[in-house]
Each structure stands twice: as structure tokens, then as C-alpha cells.
Amino acid sequence: MKLTTALETWELKRTFRTSRRSFDHVETAMVTLEKDGAKGRGESVGVNYHGETARSVQGQIEQLRDTIETGLSREGVQSLLPAGGARNALDCALWDLECKSKAQTIWALTGIEPSPVTTAYTIVIDEPHRMYEAAGAAPETLLKIKVSAAGAFDQITAVREARPDARLIVDGNQDFTLEQLQALIARIETLGIEMIEQPLPAGADAGLSDYASPIPLCADESFHTQADIAEVAGRYRYASVKLEKTGGLTNALALVGQMQDAGLGVMIGCWAATSLSMAPAFVAAQGAAYADIDGPLLLKSDRADAMDYRKGVVASPHRRLWG
Numbered sequence: 526m527k528l529t530t531a532l533e534t535w536e537l538k539r540t541f542r543t544s545r546r547s548f549d550h551v552e553t554a555m556v557t558l559e560k561d562g563a564k565g566r567g568e569s570v571g572v573n574y575h576g577e578t579a580r581s582v583q584g585q586i587e588q589l590r591d592t593i594e595t596g597l598s599r600e601g602v603q604s605l606l607p608a609g610g611a612r613n614a615l616d617c618a619l620w621d622l623e624c625k626s627k628a629q630t631i632w633a634l635t636g637i638e639p640s641p642v643t644t645a646y647t648i649v650i651d652e653p654h655r656m657y658e659a660a661g662a663a664p665e666t667l668l669k670i671k672v673s674a675a676g677a678f679d680q681i682t683a684v685r686e687a688r689p690d691a692r693l694i695v696d697g698n699q700d701f702t703l704e705q706l707q708a709l710i711a712r713i714e715t716l717g718i719e720m721i722e723q724p725l726p727a728g729a730d731a732g733l734s735d736y737a738s739p740i741p742l743c744a745d746e747s748f749h750t751q752a753d754i755a756e757v758a759g760r761y762r763y764a765s766v767k768l769e770k771t772g773g774l775t776n777a778l779a780l781v782g783q784m785q786d787a788g789l790g791v792m793i794g795c796w797a798a799t800s801l802s803m804a805p806a807f808v809a810a811q812g813a814a815y816a817d818i819d820g821p822l823l824l825k826s827d828r829a830d831a832m833d834y835r836k837g838v839v840a841s842p843h844r845r846l847w848g
């Protein structure tokens with residue numbers, strides 16, 4: 526098996542701000558695996574809040590070059606690497622390689638029936654009047670509002686005023702205390718917010734187990750793998766599965782099944798990345814309560830054979846892209 530890795534830089538359409546930082550571009554790590562004339566590709570950006578970057582993902586994979594080139598299976602990669610960005614890139618490349626080698630689609634290999642997916646579209650943190658403009662200009666019907674604890678009410682109100690028709694979810698990216706969250710919810714209860722993602726910091730969200738939030742809550746930074754299901758199910762109604770966190774599609778599919786058994790609703794999320802990252806996420810998103818796979822919509826340009834997004838509805842990926 527031949528391994529190739531590449532770091533790529535993608536400019537964002539506009540500055541992306543969370544409650545903590547801002548970015549004008551993102552880096553991705555691409556992995557290509559070739560065997561007997563067939564090629565499979567996978568992409569990762571890494572779990573940023575665990576210190577992973579596209580560069581560290583590439584470095585982790587390069588360190589395993591000999592082992593990988595000697596021959597790596599999807600079963601093998603689960604024990605070779607821990608859950609994280611490097612395993613995700615390899616696992617997705619191995620799925621793609623298997624599809625290409627067997628001349629079968631990802632749907633045939635997984636036994637999943639593909640349907641178009643409605644994704645959330647992210648309105649990034651900005652002055653409320655700019656968030657009003659961005660929401661008003663967005664053709665999507667499900668909007669995810671990034672908020673800061675200090676500005677959340679004005680940010681949410683601006684988006685709701687611009688889009689009385691839209692379904693709205695909110696992402697706090699760990700910026701709130703429980704008291705701030707309760708005060709916000711009391712003010713926005715009539716604004717038709719469907720869900721609030723990760724209001725409190727991971728590691729400081731135990732208080733949620735005694736709080737019956739009138740707006741459903743979704744874990745993101747508090748939720749990674751199977752080990753988190755029991756604790757998170759006692760604190761949140763939903764949890765965000767990202768393939769970077771699960772270490773690939775193989776474990777994401779297993780995790781989704783286990784979450785459903787535990788009564789934990791599924792959101793499939795993403796980082797800002799190209800369609801090559803979204804294609805396997807699209808597979809995991811089949812049947813999920815929420816999909817948040819708008820990564821490429823934030824980029825100035827995407828890969829060849831990009832995923833097709835129309836008014837927030839994503840079509841099944843082309844086989845030339847992945848799967």
C-alpha cells in the first residue's frame with residue numbers, strides 16, 4: 526500500500542469567530558492510500574481543543590508510514606491509533622479505497638439507504654446588525670447561531686428578526702455559566718429556538734443534570750466517544766458526533782447506534798473543511814435528528830466534484846469525490 530499525505534490551506538469567505546478566537550483560513554490534512562491501482566482519500570483537520578491541528582494529524586500519520594504501507598485494514602486502524610483526527614483521515618481513506626477496489630458504493634458497503642440531508646448553516650459571531658444581514662441573505666432554512674455569553678440575546682434576536690421563517694439552533698461553544706444560561710433561556714423562550722449546543726465548558730457541565738432546560742441542550746465539546754454516552758445522556762438531550770472526534774466513520778456509525786439505544790439524540794457536526802470531510806459525515810448523518818455539515822459553505826473554494834448544497838439540502842456525494 527502506498528501512502529501520500531498533504532497539507533492544504535483553504536481561505537474562508539469571511540472571518541470566522543467563535544466566542545474564543547477568530548480565523549481567516551483553515552488547514553486540512555489529506556491522506557491518499559493506493560493499492561493495486563485503486564486510490565482512496567480521507568481528510569482531517571484535527572480536534573482543535575485537544576491540541577490537534579492538520580499539521581499534527583499529518584505528523585502522526587507520517588510516523589506510522591512503515592506500518593501503514595506494510596498493509597492496513599479498517600479493523601487494524603482502530604487499534605493502531607486512538608480516536609482523533611489521524612485515525613479519521615485513515616479510516617475514511619480506507620473506506621474510499623475499499624469502495625474503489627471493489628467497484629461498490631459506500632451505500633452498498635454499509636447497507637445504508639442514502640437520502641438528501643438538511644444541514645444547518647452557521648451564522649458566525651459578529652455585530653448583531655451583521656448577523657441580521659447574514660441571516661437575511663442565507664437561503665438555508667435551518668440556521669445555527671454562534672453566540673457569546675455577553676452578546677447572546679442581541680445576537681439571537683437579530684437573527685430571529687431577519688428570519689421569522691427559519692428553524693434556529695444556538696451554539697454557545699462553552700462560553701456560559703449555568704446562571705448565564707438560565708437567564709438567557711428565560712429571555713429567549715418565545716423566540717422558537719429548537720436547541721442550544723454546548724453552553725457550558727466541558728468539564729464544568731455537571732450542574733445540567735439537575736436543570737430541566739425548556740430548550741433541549743446538545744453536547745459538543747463534552748462528547749467524543751462511547752465512553753461519554755452515560756454521563757452526557759444525564760445532562761443533554763442530544764450530542765454532536767464529529768468524525769474527527771470518533772476517529773472515523775467506522776466508529777461514528779457504531780457510536781450513533783449506541784446513542785440511539787441510550788435515548789441520546791444524534792447531531793452530526795463538522796469543522797470548517799472541504800467536501801472530502803463532509804462526504805463520510807453525510808453517511809453518518811442518514812437518520813440523524815440534526816446535521817451540521819456546512820463546512821464547505823464557509824470556504825472560498827472547495828475540491829473538484831464538491832458536494833452539492835442547495836438551500837441547505839445536501840445531495841449524496843459523487844463517487845469521484847469519495848465513496
Ligand SMILES: CC(C)C[C@H](N)C(=O)N[C@@H](CCOc1cc(O)cc2c1C(=O)N[C@@H]2C)C(=O)O
Nearest residue numbers: 543551573647745794795796797817819820823
Ligand atoms: C465553521 C464550521 C464549519 C461551522 C460548524 N457548523 C460548526 O459550528 N462546527 C463546530 C466547530 C466550530 O468550529 C471551530 C471552532 C474553533 O474554535 C476553531 C475552529 C473551528 C473550525 O471549524 N475551524 C477552526 C480551527 C461546532 O462548534 O459545532
Ligand SMILES: [Mg+2]
Nearest residue numbers: 696722723745
Ligand atoms: Mg459546537
